[in-house]
Amino acid sequence: MVLDLWFIFRVLVFPGFTFLLSLTMFCDWVERKIEARMQNRVGPKFTGPAGILQPFADFLKLLTKEDIVPRGAKSTVFKLAPIVAFSIVVFALSFLPIDGAAVISNSSFAGDLIVIMALLTIANFLLFLSGWASANPYGTIGAARVLTQFLGYDIPLFLLALAPAFLAGSLSIAAIAASQYLPFVLLAPWAFVLFIVALQAELEKDPFDIPHAESEVVGGLETEYCGRKLAFLHLTRDVQIVFGAALVVELFLGGPYGPVFFGFPAFWYSLWFVLKLLAVIIISEYLTCLFARLRIDQVLSANWKMLLPLSVLSLALTIALVTWVYPLVV
Amino acid sequence: MGGSLQIQPAHLGKASIQVKAESNRDALKLLVEADKNAGIIALTGVDLGAQIGLLYHIRTNGAVITLKSEVPKESPRIPTITDIIPGALFHEREAADLFGVVFEGHPNPARIVLPEDWSENLYPLRKDAKIDNATVKCESSKSKPEPVPPQSDGSLVNIIIGPQHPALLEPEKFSVKVNGEIVKQVEPRIGYVHRGVEKAAEQRTYLQDVYLVERICGICNSCHATCFVEAVEKILGTQVPPRAKYIRTIILELNRLHSHLLLLGHAGLEIGYETLFQYMWRDREPIMDVTELLTGNRVISSAIAVGGVRRDIRESDVPKIKAVLADLKKKMALYRQLYTNERTLKMRTQNVGTLSKEDAVKLCVVGPVARGSGVNIDVRKEEPYEAYGEIPFKLITYNTGDSWARFMVRIDEIDESISIIDYALDHLPAGPFRVRAPRVVAAGEAVNRVEAPRGELFYYVKSNGTAYPERVKVRTPTYANLPAFLKTAEGGNIADVPANFVSLDPCFSCTDR
Numbered sequence: 001m002v003l004d005l006w007f008i009f010r011v012l013v014f015p016g017f018t019f020l021l022s023l024t025m026f027c028d029w030v031e032r033k034i035e036a037r038m039q040n041r042v043g044p045k046f047t048g049p050a051g052i053l054q055p056f057a058d059f060l061k062l063l064t065k066e067d068i069v070p071r072g073a074k075s076t077v078f079k080l081a082p083i084v085a086f087s088i089v090v091f092a093l094s095f096l097p098i099d100g101a102a103v104i105s106n107s108s109f110a111g112d113l114i115v116i117m118a119l120l121t122i123a124n125f126l127l128f129l130s131g132w133a134s135a136n137p138y139g140t141i142g143a144a145r146v147l148t149q150f151l152g153y154d155i156p157l158f159l160l161a162l163a164p165a166f167l168a169g170s171l172s173i174a175a176i177a178a179s180q181y182l183p184f185v186l187l188a189p190w191a192f193v194l195f196i197v198a199l200q201a202e203l204e205k206d207p208f209d210i211p212h213a214e215s216e217v218v219g220g221l222e223t224e225y226c227g228r229k230l231a232f233l234h235l236t237r238d239v240q241i242v243f244g245a246a247l248v249v250e251l252f253l254g255g256p257y258g259p260v261f262f263g264f265p266a267f268w269y270s271l272w273f274v275l276k277l278l279a280v281i282i283i284s285e286y287l288t289c290l291f292a293r294l295r296i297d298q299v300l301s302a303n304w305k306m307l308l309p310l311s312v313l314s315l316a317l318t319i320a321l322v323t324w325v326y327p328l329v330v
Numbered sequence: 331m332g333g334s335l336q337i338q339p340a341h342l343g344k345a346s347i348q349v350k351a352e353s354n355r356d357a358l359k360l361l362v363e364a365d366k367n368a369g370i371i372a373l374t375g376v377d378l379g380a381q382i383g384l385l386y387h388i389r390t391n392g393a394v395i396t397l398k399s400e401v402p403k404e405s406p407r408i409p410t411i412t413d414i415i416p417g418a419l420f421h422e423r424e425a426a427d428l429f430g431v432v433f434e435g436h437p438n439p440a441r442i443v444l445p446e447d448w449s450e451n452l453y454p455l456r457k458d459a460k461i462d463n464a465t466v467k468c469e470s471s472k473s474k475p476e477p478v479p480p481q482s483d484g485s486l487v488n489i490i491i492g493p494q495h496p497a498l499l500e501p502e503k504f505s506v507k508v509n510g511e512i513v514k515q516v517e518p519r520i521g522y523v524h525r526g527v528e529k530a531a532e533q534r535t536y537l538q539d540v541y542l543v544e545r546i547c548g549i550c551n552s553c554h555a556t557c558f559v560e561a562v563e564k565i566l567g568t569q570v571p572p573r574a575k576y577i578r579t580i581i582l583e584l585n586r587l588h589s590h591l592l593l594l595g596h597a598g599l600e601i602g603y604e605t606l607f608q609y610m611w612r613d614r615e616p617i618m619d620v621t622e623l624l625t626g627n628r629v630i631s632s633a634i635a636v637g638g639v640r641r642d643i644r645e646s647d648v649p650k651i652k653a654v655l656a657d658l659k660k661k662m663a664l665y666r667q668l669y670t671n672e673r674t675l676k677m678r679t680q681n682v683g684t685l686s687k688e689d690a691v692k693l694c695v696v697g698p699v700a701r702g703s704g705v706n707i708d709v710r711k712e713e714p715y716e717a718y719g720e721i722p723f724k725l726i727t728y729n730t731g732d733s734w735a736r737f738m739v740r741i742d743e744i745d746e747s748i749s750i751i752d753y754a755l756d757h758l759p760a761g762p763f764r765v766r767a768p769r770v771v772a773a774g775e776a777v778n779r780v781e782a783p784r785g786e787l788f789y790y791v792k793s794n795g796t797a798y799p800e801r802v803k804v805r806t807p808t809y810a811n812l813p814a815f816l817k818t819a820e821g822g823n824i825a826d827v828p829a830n831f832v833s834l835d836p837c838f839s840c841t842d843r
Contacts, residue, residue, distance in 0.1 A: 293602020
């Protein structure tokens, strides 16, 4: 019975749903604040201390707005896609070791890296469906762009995620995180850089935010969404960003592990996790502010002509190093 | 041409030629043969009682020559000139809308400024047109738009951009026919914000008209006011004091500065470069503050008056203005570096919407668009007005003709504008800043051109000896540059349409008047 309560607490409160949701809102605030400061603006300011509650207020506001389903839309898909996409990303997040163990303590198994990469793809596909079902030309074009882009960038992302797997000799995300006495960013920096670039494209951020090019496709797949469904679409996007950043933390930055000074290791691990996560988000936001948006054909050719060959090369290099060089050094 | 051509020199301030309607085309051909860079500036219709006068304002060798033809009001017909000068396409459609002139052989004689459901045989700029609620029958039931699904014409898909679209801050509609991602044809429909300023100007005094024309465009407001006021001063023969000329020049250049900064920042937004947008608009603010310091207003400056300017420059303000400009000059170095070095920005703007020099001349484009294609036209050099004849500055041209070249022209022009203002502040003549001008203007007519930030702005003013003008014609730069967009968008990528379009610095408030 005690075990069950502990389990429920872990899933619902910490490090489960409530913690992840608050973390998402917090990261959204950090992102907005950093972007604003980089662009010489103020950013969120009034809701809560330094506007920290602004993402939460925006979410609540959308929840109270009128909820409309366009007449031509495929109602079921249109309504369900945002919720299911959100659930899937949160589900994928619960596989990651956050306070030293995954949300469901013993959920980790050999090969869960593949599962969570697949879940990320499925979530993207659901977002595509949500735009496709909305019976709006802009929504359709935006959705088609999501599909084109993630089909292109999924493959390099996956190939690059294999580099840490080879370094750790395991496909289990917990094992990869735990084996990083030396963070893999130092052992395979090229894979880290390429992974960040591919992730930027996967998460549709500048210079790859083509599905959101408002001057071309208005709101993209969100065009017809409003109210609660839009709130969940936004939340899905934010959770995706947290998920992507968390993936980088687990694969390259040594996961939640770091020095434990006193008290519970779980506290220190969570702290290290959040700090590393913020570092990744700052890098990603820095890139977003630095570049103009590319055109869809430029993105695709950059992907197939540059990123894909580079990620294959990176994988080959990693394997070679793991086989012949690192055993001698480490 | 056997007596069908009468030359009246010194009329209209420029040369003006009276041509019979049937030999109109021959006269035009002669002009075009004489100068291969000749192009049409505007086509002004004037109600002459029993006749409708058609004034073809032609730019040739840096001056304006006006060909005047008359057609009877009962059956106003004249052959089209679009085959000689393709740039006349929109001008003829507008004259057909507002005066009911039929241009025989025009390839697309559809309405352009009036709504589709405007009453037949009601031509608003004719003097006998009675326009009130009783006569204008907008038969909304007849023309109720049917829902238009994306039409498929073989492999062509029709995408409609506008009248409401986030890329267009003002309402106009563009039907873009695309084959896959490639644009095949663009058909514009302007007139959504047509406010009838030309008609309204006839019902107001010259004094009121200065304020009216200023409101045609919020961005280049002083250019409109100056252009109108100069035309009136030409008819009156008023000599503007030199100090006023310098102050006007300063205000005009401030207009150019803030317009160019606005556009260069907005371009960042269109190509998804939000940081550039935020920075440029931040640096535009001090220019607005300087405008306020000088004129009392941030946007619509209301500084230009017939006979001079409304306010003098305080000596104490000069160092403040200079400090702001020096600061901007320093910051422009960063933006120049960005536009010349930033890879993603160049990928989105280079080789996008390329307009060759030949096409630029043929389509009669003006301003930075023409200069980006290597056509060196600038009214400030061709016919120096105000103090431009006395102030040294460079005419900027780029030869590549793409969106990037058009942006670079503006970046260089910002530096030139800063040095123009600096020079003008240093050499400000003493004396009065305004002379009294009569409110009643003797009969006469004048054309005038001003280089607005977007290009050559053209006014034709005809007076009839009262305090009210007989006819005011406005040709705005975007109106002349629109054909260039239609031309350059064809064959390009649909995703390039915003980057291409914004490089023209379109202003529909100007275009529709």
